[in-house]
Amino acid sequence: MRPTAEPRASLLTPASHRRPLTTLSLALPVALLAAGCAGGDAPSVSTPTADTPTVAAADNAVVTAEPADVEDVADAGSGGAISSFDQAQPAVIQIVAQGSLRDPEVGMRTTAGSGSGFVISPDGLAVTNNHVVTGAATLEVYIGGDTTRSYNARVVGASECNDLALIDISESAPLPYLEWSDEPIATGLEIYAAGFPLGDPEYTLTRGIVAKAKAGGDLTGLSSIDHTIEHDAKTHPGNSGGPLLTVDGQVAGVHYAGGRARETTDHQHFGIAHDLAAPVVEKMREGDFESLGINGAPVFDEALGISGIWVSGVKPGSTAAKSQVLPGDIITTLNGLPMGTDGTMRDYCDVLRTAGDGSPMAIEVLRWDSQEVLRGELNNPIEDQVALTPVISFADQIGDDLADSGDDGEVTYSYEPVVDDFNQITVNVPTAWADHNTLPQTDEDGMSWPFIAAAADLDRFQQRWDEPGLVFTMTDPIEDIEGFLDEFGYEQYCTLEESAPYDDGVFMGSYRIYSACGGGDAMLVSLTANHVDGSGAAALMAQLVTDADVDALDQALRTFNTVG
Incomplete structure (x- = not known):
């Protein structure tokens, strides 16, 4: 028999977050959505799959306007704004990014890839995609198709959530530049996609229309925005970051993805609308925005x-x-x-x-x-x-010391989150542990704190050692963690197998592993740890009977947290 009552922690201020303890076999057949970069041996983490259509419609054909002379591009303007789509070439850039990227299928590669971009101010600030530049060691920029001279660029700010980046090529200033359109994007709007597809240094311009003014914002897997422009101007890898121009040469959007649709054989091309891109670009003047880098x-x-x-x-x-x-x-x-x-x-x-x-x-x-x-x-x-x-995994440490959870030893639990009645803490527990106590606990001074207990039968869990379950609570910071763990007195009923420090980067403290609880085969793990910023502490105890229960403990450690 286990004791009918246990000391409870005195309690809580919010702490941060708990995380997992799983070990996974290596065999990751990942499927990543289409991007738009190009290059000789560029890694396929963004899987460029924008296949060339076998038949090009007349209204998305390559525009055959006379290209600008190389000398005209090199000496173009004195920092004036472009006023027509067919004059945009001097403000469109090719970016060659050199660096090491890690592909999930082929591993690390040091290679060069290329994308497009466009100048937005005479002092040499230019816009492109985050996936074109982030992670690169060097950025080499060619302006307007002029291959006789290149410029080094630096990233001013980037955002993977918007797949946008702002780069500085100020050594080339003053430059002609493109202005953002201030007109609403409408279905049927005529647009021109400008850039340098397939790593080709020759400037390319294609014509099309907006097929959907507000297509889904999560379609490409490259960002998460409110909506995208779906268009039919023919693009290829390497067009990423280039402008989608209106007839008067203003930027209606930033092209960033294209490829074969998953549901059909149609090719789709997507851009970031000016009303979403322009405000983000302004914020990136001060550095990264909505980004971890x-x-x-x-x-x-x-x-x-x-x-x-x-x-x-x-x-x-x-x-x-x-x-x-x-x-x-x-x-x-x-x-x-x-x-x-x-x-x-x-x-x-x-x-x-x-x-x-x-x-x-x-x-x-x-x-x-x-x-x-x-x-x-x-x-x-x-x-x-x-x-x-x-992080440690108790499944790795003690799973073999307990009975199998089924005839074949497979884990049999599914999980669900449980929240306390204060709506302050949460933890994932097996759905089979459906008997919950989420009432706040109160000490002798009348102070309450959030509390969660879960088991298939809480009364049995409280009274016996052969019923698995767990208790999770949060507490004020604990100065003497070892003394706090001693107060539970589990040594009276179990054999102490291990006492060790616990440090997961967010919480630091100690845990203890007990075996032979109540004279049987049950094990118990007790963990107490302070948040590294001193804001609070977490206390968790789990009673384990089978190897599935150890996995349940790992699941609890990867999910216990404060709500929100």
């Missing part, structure tokens, strides 16, 4: 139970770089929310937008190469607590 795309594999954002490149000095996120990592959760489950960037960008730029965010990544799960806190104000930390 990655070049990435969603991955999902139902068979392996993997979903997240595959990181192919990381911007030096960015939030992701400071937390030691690496190319090849899969961001599986942010602030406790699973990423990429719908094959889009939506959840990733929703978390960034909700938290706000520069705000602390809990992060979990799966490091594919080493099969490690790591967690930490982005934008952590404590300088020595910014790096990702590998």
